[in-house]
Structures are given as C-alpha cells and as structure tokens.
Amino acid sequence: xxxxxxxxxxxxxxxxxxxxxxxxxxxxxxxxxxxxxxxxxxxxxxxxxxxxxxxxxxxxxxxxxxxxxxxxxxxxxxxxxxxxxxxxxxxxxxxxxxxxxxxxxxxxxxxxxxxxxxxxxxxxxxxxxxxxxxxxxxxxxxxxxxxxxxxxxxxxxxxxxxxxxxxxxxxxxxxxxxxxxxxxxxxxxxxxxxxxxxxxxxxxxxxxxxxxxxxxxxxxxxxxxxxxxxxxxxxxxxxxxxxxxxxxxxxxxxxxxxxxxxxxxxxxxxxxxxxxxxxxxxxxxxxxxxxxxxxxxxxxxxxxxxxxxxxxxxxxxxxxxxxxxxxxxxxxxxxxxxxxxxxxxxxxxxxxxxxxxxxxxxxxxxxxxxxxxxxxxxxxxxxxxxxxxxxxxxxxxxxxxxxxxxxxxxxxxxxxxxxxxxxxxxxxxxxxxxxxxxxxxxxxxxxxxxxxxxxxxxxxxxxxxxxxxxxxxxxxxxxxxxxxxxxxxxxxxxx
Amino acid sequence: xxxxxxxxxxxxxxxxxxxxxxxxxxxxxxxxxxxxxxxxxxxxxxxxxxxxxxxxxxxxxxxxxxxxxxxxxxxxxxxxxxxxxxxxxxxxxxxxxxxxxxxxxxxxxxxxxxxxxxxxxxxxxxxxxxxxxxxxxxxxxxxxxxxxxxxxxxxxxxxxxxxxxxxxxxxxxxxxxxxxxxxxxxxxxxxxxxxxxxxxxx
Amino acid sequence: xxxxxxxxxxxxxxxxxxxxxxxxxxxxxxxxxxxxxxxxxxxxxxxxxxxxxxxxxxxxxxxxxxxxxxxxxxxxxxxxxxxxxxxxxxxxxxxxxxxxxxxxxxxxxxxxxxxxxxxxxxxxxxxxxxxxxxxxxxxxxxxxxxxxxxxxxxxxxxxxxxxxxxxxxxxxxxxxxxxxxxxxxxxxxxxxxxxxxxxxxxxx
Ligand code: HEM
Ligand SMILES: [Cu+2]
Numbered sequence: 001x002x003x004x005x006x007x008x009x010x011x012x013x014x015x016x017x018x019x020x021x022x023x024x025x026x027x028x029x030x031x032x033x034x035x036x037x038x039x040x041x042x043x044x045x046x047x048x049x050x051x052x053x054x055x056x057x058x059x060x061x062x063x064x065x066x067x068x069x070x071x072x073x074x075x076x077x078x079x080x081x082x083x084x085x086x087x088x089x090x091x092x093x094x095x096x097x098x099x100x101x102x103x104x105x106x107x108x109x110x111x112x113x114x115x116x117x118x119x120x121x122x123x124x125x126x127x128x129x130x131x132x133x134x135x136x137x138x139x140x141x142x143x144x145x146x147x148x149x150x151x152x153x154x155x156x157x158x159x160x161x162x163x164x165x166x167x168x169x170x171x172x173x174x175x176x177x178x179x180x181x182x183x184x185x186x187x188x189x190x191x192x193x194x195x196x197x198x199x200x201x202x203x204x205x206x207x208x209x210x211x212x213x214x215x216x217x218x219x220x221x222x223x224x225x226x227x228x229x230x231x232x233x234x235x236x237x238x239x240x241x242x243x244x245x246x247x248x249x250x251x252x253x254x255x256x257x258x259x260x261x262x263x264x265x266x267x268x269x270x271x272x273x274x275x276x277x278x279x280x281x282x283x284x285x286x287x288x289x290x291x292x293x294x295x296x297x298x299x300x301x302x303x304x305x306x307x308x309x310x311x312x313x314x315x316x317x318x319x320x321x322x323x324x325x326x327x328x329x330x331x332x333x334x335x336x337x338x339x340x341x342x343x344x345x346x347x348x349x350x351x352x353x354x355x356x357x358x359x360x361x362x363x364x365x366x367x368x369x370x371x372x373x374x375x376x377x378x379x380x381x382x383x384x385x386x387x388x389x390x391x392x393x394x395x396x397x398x399x400x401x402x403x404x405x406x407x408x409x410x411x412x413x414x415x416x417x418x419x420x421x422x423x424x425x426x427x428x429x430x431x432x433x434x435x436x437x438x439x440x441x442x443x444x445x446x447x448x449x450x451x452x453x454x455x456x457x458x459x460x461x462x463x464x465x466x467x468x469x470x471x472x473x474x475x476x477x478x479x480x481x482x483x484x485x486x487x488x489x490x491x492x493x494x495x
Numbered sequence: 496x497x498x499x500x501x502x503x504x505x506x507x508x509x510x511x512x513x514x515x516x517x518x519x520x521x522x523x524x525x526x527x528x529x530x531x532x533x534x535x536x537x538x539x540x541x542x543x544x545x546x547x548x549x550x551x552x553x554x555x556x557x558x559x560x561x562x563x564x565x566x567x568x569x570x571x572x573x574x575x576x577x578x579x580x581x582x583x584x585x586x587x588x589x590x591x592x593x594x595x596x597x598x599x600x601x602x603x604x605x606x607x608x609x610x611x612x613x614x615x616x617x618x619x620x621x622x623x624x625x626x627x628x629x630x631x632x633x634x635x636x637x638x639x640x641x642x643x644x645x646x647x648x649x650x651x652x653x654x655x656x657x658x659x660x661x662x663x664x665x666x667x668x669x670x671x672x673x674x675x676x677x678x679x680x681x682x683x684x685x686x687x688x689x690x691x692x693x694x695x696x697x
Numbered sequence: 698x699x700x701x702x703x704x705x706x707x708x709x710x711x712x713x714x715x716x717x718x719x720x721x722x723x724x725x726x727x728x729x730x731x732x733x734x735x736x737x738x739x740x741x742x743x744x745x746x747x748x749x750x751x752x753x754x755x756x757x758x759x760x761x762x763x764x765x766x767x768x769x770x771x772x773x774x775x776x777x778x779x780x781x782x783x784x785x786x787x788x789x790x791x792x793x794x795x796x797x798x799x800x801x802x803x804x805x806x807x808x809x810x811x812x813x814x815x816x817x818x819x820x821x822x823x824x825x826x827x828x829x830x831x832x833x834x835x836x837x838x839x840x841x842x843x844x845x846x847x848x849x850x851x852x853x854x855x856x857x858x859x860x861x862x863x864x865x866x867x868x869x870x871x872x873x874x875x876x877x878x879x880x881x882x883x884x885x886x887x888x889x890x891x892x893x894x895x896x897x898x899x900x901x
Contacts, residue, residue: 088623091623153627153630154623154627157622157623157626157627157630158623160622160626160681161621161622161623161626164622164681169681169682169683170681170682171682171683200678200681203626203630203678204674204678206630207630207633207634207674208634210631210634211634211637211638211641214634214635214638215638215641218638218642226645227641227645565707566700566703566704566705566706566707566708567700567703567704567707569704569708570704570707570708570710570711573708573711573712573715574711574715576715577711577712577714577715577716577718577719578715580719581718581719
C-alpha cells in the first residue's frame with residue numbers, strides 16, 4: 001500500500017491574476033444575485049416588469065452566473081495547480097481579458113439589442129425573435145460566448161501543455177498507471193488529477209460549443225442552411241452541461257488542498273479516488289442525453305444511456321470526495337473557521353443538490369418535472385451551496401489574517417444565515433416544482449404565490465450574507481498575496 | 496528538425512515533385528476532381544501536404560530565415576488560414592474546374608500559401624499554438640461539413656447534391672476522427688518525465 | 698523593427714489582403730454559394746405544388762387546385778400554437794385588410810393550412826379563424842387529411858415541423874404566395890406582412 005506523508009508548509013499567496021479573477025467573480029456574482037432576486041420578485045408578484053424584461057434578466061443571470069462560476073473555478077484550479085506545474089500567467093490573464101470582452105458583448109446584446117433568448121441560446125430561438133431583437137443582437141450574444149470560449153480554450157491548452165511537460169501525458173496525469181496497475185503511491189496529487197479531467201472534458205465541450213455557435217451564426221444570416229433543431233439542442237446541452245459541471249470540478253480542488261492543511265492529513269490519490277475521476281471524465285461526456293429524455297425523436301439507445309448515466313455521473317466523485325472529507329476530518333481535532341466550515345458545507349450542498357437530480361432523472365418524473373421550478377431548485381442547490389460556497393471558502397482562506405485568527409461574530413452569523421437562507425430559497429423552488437409550477441415567466445396561480453414570496457425573502461437573505469462574505473474578502477485582499485500559514489493546527493483529542 | 500543531408504533532400508524533392516506532377520497529370524486530375532470528396536478531401540490536402548513536406552526539406556537555416564522574414568509564426572498561420580479557406584468556397588471549386596488559369600492558381604497556391612507557411616510556423620508553435628490550430632481547424636471542418644450537408648441547394652454547379660452531402664458527411668467524420676486522435680495523442684504523448692522539481696511549493 | 702512589431706504588421710497586412718480577396722471573390726461577402734437559397738430560387742423559378750384535398754372549417758372538401766386563376770396567400774399553422782401561429786394569424790389579417798374589397802375573393806384569397814389534421818378538426822379551425830378575424834370564405838382555414846399529401850405539401854412549401862415536448866410543434870413560419878397558375882412564386886418573412894400586401898396589390 002502506498003504511503004503518503006504530510007508536511008506543513010506556508011501557503012502560497014495568491015498571484016494578482018487570481019485575485020483579479022476572484023474580484024471579478026465576486027462583483028458579478030452580487031449583481032447577478034440582484035437580477036435573480038428581481039426575477040423572483042416578479043414571480044412573487046411584488047413587482048411587475050413584464051415578460052421581456054424578465055427574459056432579459058434571465059439571459060443575463062444565466063450567462064453571467066455560468067461565466068463567473070467558470071472564472072472563479074478556474075482561479076481556484078490555477079492557484080493550486082501552479083504548485084505542481086509551470087503555468088503561464090500571461091495566458092491566465094488573457095483569458096480574463098477575453099472573458100471581460102465577451103461580457104461587454106453580451107451586455108450590449110441584451111441591454112442595447114434586447115436579446116433575451118436565454119443563456120442556452122436554444123436553436124432556433126436566437127434567429128426567431130419575431131422582431132423583438134435583431135439578428136445583430138443575437139450575433140453579438142453568440143459572438144460574446146465564442147470570445148469567452150476562445151479564452152477558456154487557451155487556458156486549458158496551457159494547462160494541457162504544462163501537465164504534459166511535467167507528467168508526460170494525460171494518462172499519467174489521471175493516474176492510470178496506478179489505477180490500472182500497481183499503486184506505487186506516486187499518482188499525481190488530487191489537484192492534478194482534477195485539472196487534467198477538467199481540461200479534457202472542457203476542451204471537448206468547447207470545440208462542440210464553438211461548432212454549434214458558428215453554425216447558428218451562419219444560419220442567422222443565411223437561414224437556408226438549416227440546422228436540425230434536435231442536433232442543435234444536443235450539442236448545446238452537451239457543451240452547457242460539461243461547462244457547468246466543470247466549474248464544480250475545478251472549485252472542489254479548494255477542498256482537496258485546504259482541508260488537509262487543517263488536519264495535517266494528506267488527501268490521497270488512491271485507486272478509488274483515481275477511478276472515480278476517470279469514471280466521471282467518461283460519463284460527463286455522455287450525460288447530456290438526459291436533458292433530452294423528452295424528445296422522443298432521439299434514438300432509443302441514447303435515451304437509455306442518458307438515463308443510466310444521468311444517475312451515475314456525479315456519484316463517483318461526489319461519494320469519494322464526501323467520504324474523503326469525512327475521513328480527513330473524523331477525529332482530527334480540526335478547528336473550524338469560516339474557510340473550513342464553508343468548504344465542508346459545500347460538500348453537503350453539492351450532495352444535496354444532486355439528490356433532486358436523481359429524482360428528476362427518473363423518466364416518469366421527468367415528463368412532469370423538467371419544465372417546472374424543480375429544475376432551478378436542483379441546480380441552485382448545488383451551485384449556491386456547493387460551487388459558490390467552495391469559492392467563498394477559498395476567499396476566506398486566502399484572506400485569513402493568521403492561523404490563530406478567530407472569526408468575527410458577524411461572519412459566523414452570516415455563515416448560518418447563508419446556509420439557512422440558501423436552503424429556504426432552493427426549497428421554495430423545489431416545493432413549487434413539486435406543485436408543477438412552470439419555470440421561467442409563467443402565470444402563477446394565487447395559491448403558488450406564497451411560496452414565490454417566501455423564496456424572494458430568502459433570496460434577500462442570501463444576498464445579505466453573500467454581501468458580507470464578499471465585503472470581508474475585499475477588506476482582506478491585501479493579505480491574500482502573502483505567503484504564510486493560514487490553517488490552524490488541529491488539536492487531536494488526547495486518546 | 497536537424498539539417499537534412501543534401502542527397503536525402505534531393506531524393507525528397509524528387510519524390511515530392513513526382514507526386515506533384517502525378518496530381519497534375521490530366522487523368523489523375525480528372526479522376527480526383529470527378530467527385531467532390533476527391534477534390535476537397537484528397538487533392539487539396541495532398542497539394543498542401545506537398546508544400547509542408549517540401550518546406551521540411553529546406554534545411555533549418557533557410558526555414559529560420561523565411562520565418563524571420565515573415566515575422567514569426569502568427570502571420571504564417573493567418574496566411575494559411577485565408578488561403579485554405581478560399582479553396583473551401585464552392586465557388587472557387589467550380590471556378591477551378593471551369594477555368595484552367597484558376598486551376599493553375601490552385602496548384603500553385605495550396606503548396607506555397609498553405610503548406611509551406613504552416614510548416615514554417617509549426618516548429619515555433621508550442622502545444623498551445625498547435626492545440627489552438629488543431630481545435631479550430633477541427634471545429635471549422637465540422638462546421639463546413641455541416642454547411643455542405645445542410646445546404647438547401649446545389650452548392651457547386653459541377654457536383655450533384657448527393658455528392659455534396661457525402662463530402663459533408665466525410666468532413667464531419669474526419670473532424671470527429673481527427674479530434675479523437677488529437678485527444679488521444681495527449682494521453683500517450685511524451686516520454687516519461689521522471690520527477691522534475693515542483694515549480695514551487697512542497 | 699522588433700520581432701513583435703513585425704509580427705503584428707505582417708499579420709495585419711495578411712489579414713487585410715486576405716479579407717480583401719474574400720470580399721472581391723464573394724461579391725462583398727454575399728455570394729459564397731447557394732446564397733441564392735430557396736427563396737431566391739423560387740423567385741426565379743416558381744415551383745409547382747402537389748395536388749391536395751383539403752377540408753375547411755365548415756367541413757367542406759375542396760382541392761388546392763380550385764384556387765387556380767386567383768392569387769393565393771398561404772400560411773401553414775396548427776391551431777393550438779401559442780406563439781408563431783398567432784403572429785401568422787395577425788400578419789394574415791393585416792394582409793387581408795390591405796387587399797381592396799372588390800379583389801378579395803374574386804382575385805385574391807387567403808388560406809391557412811393546418812399541419813396537425815388529427816387535432817385540428819373543423820371546430821378548432823373555426824375557433825382559430827374567429828380569433829384572427831377570418832371570414833371563412835375569402836380567408837379559409839383547412840386541414841389536409843391525407844398524410845402523404847400533407848407531407849408532399851409541406852415539403853413543397855419548405856415547412857419543417859417537429860414535435861416539441863409539450864405536445865405542440867416547432868415549425869418555421871413564412872407567408873407563401875401561390876400564383877394564378879398554381880405555382881409557388883414567393884416566400885416572404887412573416888414580420889413583413891405590409892410589404893407582402895403591397896406586392897400583392899401591385900400584381901392585381
Ligand atoms: C441570490 C441568489 C440567486 C437568486 C435569487 C436566483 C434566482 C433565479 C431565478 C428566479 C431564476 C429563474 C428560474 C426560472 O423561473 O426558471 C434563475 C435562473 C438561473 N440561475 Fe439563479 N439565482 C441565484 C443564484 C444563482 C447562482 C449562484 C447561479 C450559478 C452559479 C445561478 C444560475 C442560474 C442559472 C444558470 C439559471 C437558468 C437561466 C435559464 O433558465 O436560462 N443562480 N435564478
Ligand atoms: Cu406555431
């Protein structure tokens with residue numbers, strides 16, 4: 001059996017680029033949360049902005065949140081991966097610049113051009129606006145996505161380059177020799193395994209996404225070139241699904257890297273761990289059909305495959321990560337602070353968010369649930385309580401004044417407020433979904449409105465606690481650059 | 496990438512020249528150009544490949560000089576991009592079949608404006624540059640294939656609609672194949688790289 | 698000149714030359730190929746339509762050919778549609794209102810054809826007609842009961858229909874003009890009904 005040792009070393013401060021990523025994500029996150037609140041207020045019938053405005057907000061909210069989730073996840077991955085391989089700062093920054101350029105294009109498209117075809121730009125919507133937006137606006141939106149995609153493609157190619165330079169190839173970076181052969185304990189660390197996986201799946205997703213975007217751009221101007229709507233949908237969901245899944249696979253690196261520092265127990269890349277990441281690499285690429293369960297036109301075998309994989313995809317990494325975290329923490333005498341609490345919470349949130357997806361994955365339920373608020377309920381749980389909590393934990397960690405520093409009372413209150421209000425917010429979605437309330441802009445019967453209102457109140461509390469987290473990060477951003485020990489040393493209970 | 500012995504280079508040039516003349520010979524030309532797939536997916540890539548291989552035979556010193564004159568790899572890639580896109584235009588294909596002068600332009604430009612610049616640039620592109628070229632090329636190939644499949648009518652006067660569709664499908668399949676191969680190469684490439692120092696950190 | 702400056706300059710030059718060549722070679726980025734897509738094609742060479750037997754909102758059975766000798770505007774719909782088909786109905790009404798009263802019925806007729814014959818029985822057709830102000834004479838609503846005929850007709854009109862997940866359909870929409878000789882002469886965007894009407898009046 002392999003042996004692993006753990007050495008306590010000071011943490012590396014974040015590079016300016018990482019902080020720029022985090023600052024961008026934090027600012028956009030808050031703004032998009034406010035947009036989300038406005039949508040919820042509309043559903044609660046407290047304000048009345050109308051369908052067009054609603055869809056504009058939803059388009060911005062969806063595109064913005066997915067974008068910053070990717071940016072924040074990339075910053076976590078880049079920060080830690082840099083300890084093992086030689087990454088290029090210039091490409092890292094170039095990605096942010098391209099991202100911001102894409103954001104400007106998208107903002108222009110939505111705010112000036114009134115594009116509101118949703119971030120999933122489902123074909124043939126962008127081209128069939130019935131006069132509500134021009135082809136120019138749709139083209140600008142899709143062009144913005146393409147620019148963002150090019151940035152991420154460059155970033156992943158740089159990561160691929162660095163990983164190949166250090167480990168020779170991806171098979172070794174994913175630990176296949178140890179997975180399929182004798183585990184000599186020399187498998188790459190979890191950070192490298194996760195980064196390799198994300199790189200492979202994202203490059204595939206981005207190439208598919210770029211292809212369908214180009215096709216739709218052509219179709220926009222030359223409608224004679226028909227796109228099979230089912231093909232378009234398949235490709236869009238394939239890309240979207242991979243991209244959003246990848247954000248959490250990047251952010252979870254914070255858990256792998258930070259929790260061990262609190263307990264002085266290393267996170268091992270053992271066979272089970274490696275197997276789970278390899279399995280999910282393959283499954284992520286095949287999961288997309290589960291979105292299409294209701295399109296009878298898809299070949300049967302694809303539906304069946306999507307159904308089965310829809311069940312299994314997240315499970316391996318989730319279980320292995322959750323179990324690993326418990327093992328690391330169990331009887332370790334860990335001293336909880338904001339960072340470790342948020343990271344631990346994030347695993348719970350991720351698991352909790354996967355649960356409704358299981359239920360949704362059952363085909364019979366799928367017919368009923370897929371277009372209800374059940375779906376936003378499911379992804380908001382794992383994104384807010386999982387992905388976003390990981391990023392908040394990372395932010396707290398970077399800004400921690402010293403390893404003995406105690407958290408302020410108000411932060412501790414905000415932690416519980418965040419946890420409770422996110423749960424309240426997502427449960428209001430899930431409950432409405434169970435009652436078959438349609439998602440997006442739809443007529444809400446009077447008896448549904450109370451749940452929408454409860455949801456809106458919780459959304460405000462989510463925003464309030466997030467505001468405090470983000471404010472704390474900005475007030476400590478100067479500390480984040482320095483190298484020093486941040487994690488408190490665990491105090492194992494004396495046997 | 497080292498200098499090539501002069502006589503090896505001469506043999507190489509002769510082989511390439513022979514292949515070039517073979518492609519230009521009327522029977523072979525009309526045979527390949529009879530189908531859209533033969534034209535777009537065999538003749539045109541081979542012409543570009545001849546330019547690529549010829550460049551490799553030039554010797555490192557000449558290649559470096561040309562590279563310096565062109566101003567580095569990026570302008571060369573852009574040049575290859577434009578020139579190769581041109582010959583993907585259905586219009587250009589038709590013209591090449593109808594006008595001998597255009598046909599000559601095709602035979603000259605593909606090796607010199609596509610193959611040669613790519614070969615020069617390739618040495619300077621790292622994994623990132625090559626990956627960028629590959630991924631873009633692959634998605635463009637797939638999109639082009641789709642364009643040919645989805646085109647609402649005959650694109651080329653010289654080819655029938657079903658040829659167009661089969662060429663399109665071939666392109667899509669080729670794109671998938673190339674992509675799989677490119678990804679696969681990431682999994683096998685590279686000699687074992689011992690355990691070099693971590694960049695920094697533990 | 699530094700290497701970077703040279704690279705930028707040459708790249709710019711190549712880009713300008715390349716784009717210029719494409720501009721010149723494609724007549725200003727318009728004629729790559731089949732730019733002259735279906736619509737342009739039909740403008741140039743009107744297309745014959747297949748024969749079809751229809752049943753209208755009052756259960757009357759008739760042939761598409763019965764309209765020979767008149768100009769016929771055609772939209773293709775299904776009545777439960779909550780989106781595009783309503784826009785089509787509205788566009789149709791605008792067109793109808795612009796046709797001179799004396800020409801209506803005598804020289805110009807409008808026809809809404811449903812592609813969902815199963816559910817669009819005469820009663821649903823009638824309801825759709827009433828909702829959009831069709832009179833049932835000069836503007837009739839009809840279904841094609843024979844599946845093969847319907848398929849051929851959709852094909853000829855270039856209408857693609859795909860079942861969506863709510864039991865409805867996704868389909869493309871346009872306003873079609875069938876000439877006096879029974880051939881499809883023009884397909885126009887549904888967001889430009891006034892232009893269509895103007896052209897229609899012109900050909901009277
Ligand atoms: C206070 C926090 C938030 C609020 C109040 C909020 C609210 C909403 C609302 C009301 C919708 C529309 C749901 C529907 O009716 O279909 C929505 C959609 C969405 N939200 Fe959020 N949200 C929040 C946070 C987030 C976060 C953190 C993310 C991702 C990181 C996110 C990603 C999305 C996405 C992807 C959609 C789907 C848009 C679409 O259907 O095209 N949201 N959100
Ligand atoms: Cu409709």
